[in-house]
Amino acid sequence: MSVVVLIRSSYGNCRRAVAQILDFFQLPVDGKTVLIKPNALRASEPEEGVCTHPAVVRALVEEIKLRGARRIYVGDNPGMSAYGSNEEAFRESGLLAAAGPHYVNLGARTRMVDLPPQWGVRVAVSELVLECDVLISVPKLKTHGLTGLTCALKNSYGFLPGAQKAELHRRAGNPFAFCELMVDVFAIRPPDLVLVDGILAMEGNGPVARTLRYLGVLAGARDAVALDRVMCHIMGIPLEQARSVTAAAERGLGEANIQRIQLIGELFTVEDFRLPPAYGPGAEPECLRAPRGGDLGSRFDGILPRVQIELCDGCAACVKACPAGALDLRGGHPTVREEACIRCFCCQETCRTGALALRGN
Ligand code: SF4
Ligand code: SF4
Known part of the structure; x- marks a missing residue:
């Protein structure tokens, strides 16, 4: 059974919560090469809530060190070229200081990987993602205008450096297809553990909105699909609107049925959590199901x-x-x-x- 752990925490005391999650899942990192992948979407101050908070990454690096990892890397591929350089995104967000000597430009070394044939394209994937022994994904919990939420599944889209992300958006052509494509990228290397920064979440017009919501929760799971399912519950996104979650579950990548997810900690829903315009009450799930390249459907149109x-x-x-x-x-x-x-x-x-x-x- 998939397990999701929810721990109440602040940035000031998050190290204890990070240690509890690592202890719970007993991730074997001793002697291993560990890649920690935060969401470093673009250069932005920690207070903007666009990137994973540096306090969470710092705590994770310290705890992984204590547990005897042989090598630790901290890296991500920020958005597109127009988003600024890799190092700039890490510096401004405080992630460079949090990573210390473990920072790596994840886009520096890549390997070509086939996506499923319907996309008709090979993608450059960061080599460390493919080579590490242990991958820990550390997403920021945010709304996302296209996919509803950005959390565990979407964080893996950062396996891809540079402008190809935008080109894949163009190939997908609509939200439904993009969610499927995102799951194909996730499936290249599912993480061994996901640790979500849900302390200061983003609501409204994410993933770069200026509307933040204090939830005060750190969440952990080995099953990224179960974790995103639980986050949908917290944000009030119905499962039928979370196409990335259902697509991943259909492919056997994890559990989307909340009745079959064991929860450690208190599950809650933020009733008035603000969702992006195409999501939430009254949205027709069919709008996500438009044929690839066809009309997007009423809500997105x-x-x-x-x-x-x-x-x-x-x-x-x-x-x-x-x-x-x-x-x-x-x-x-x-x-x-x-x-x-x-x-x-x-x-x-x-x-x-x-x-x-x-x-x-
Ligand atoms: S909308 Fe934003 S990104 Fe576009 S030109 Fe204006 S300031 Fe620049
Ligand atoms: S939302 Fe429309 S205008 Fe904006 S980047 Fe995408 S295609 Fe271009």
Whole structure:
């Protein structure tokens, strides 16, 4: 039976909770090469809640050291080229200091890996992901405009360095297909343990919204699917809207039935947790099921990234990041061509000023 551990914690005392989770799962790290993979989406301050908090990563590094790991690496592939360099993302988010000498630019060495044939593409995967003895995924709990949530499954999308992430968005073409593709990337190397930073979670227009919600929970599991299922419960995302979770369960990668997940700790739901525009009460699950390359379905059709001109400095990072070429810079600000937009929301992730928000018509 899959087990998910929920521990109440703050950043100030998270080392104890991290140790409890490691003790519970008895992860064998003695003499092993361990890769710790936080979510380092882009250069941002820890208080912004965009990346895994450095206190959690620092605690994990210290605890893994104590448990006799031979080598420890801490690394991720931040978003796309427009998101800034790997080291910059780690430095600004405090993760570089937390990782200390264990920091590694995960994108520096890669190996080509086949994805399932329907994607018609090979991808460059960070070699350390494939070579490490033990992989510990340390996601940040956030909402995500495209996938509903970003947590254990989505954190593995960071196996892929650079601009290919955007190209895969274009190939997927709609939210349903993207969730399937994301699971295919996850399946390249499922983590041995997932430890979620759910202390300060993100709600609303994630994954870069300025709306944070204190949940005060660290969660751990060996089964990433079960863990995401439990996080959906906490955030109030119905299972039928969490396509990444159901797709992963259908492929035997983990448990999505909450009745079959053993919970250690108190399960709760935050009743008024704010979800992205396409999710939550009233959303039709069918909208995610549009055929690949076809109409997105009513709920997503009405949602577009919209620019708030007073916040936009005209940097054009969003234009460079758009995999569909749907953004033009006119009059110093981007405009979205609705017919070309695939609703991947990469532009929103890229914008450092918060000028792009997802809005319904
Ligand atoms: S405009 Fe934004 S949401 Fe639309 S395709 Fe481009 S990056 Fe994706
Ligand atoms: S919307 Fe954001 S990313 Fe795009 S040009 Fe304006 S400030 Fe730059």
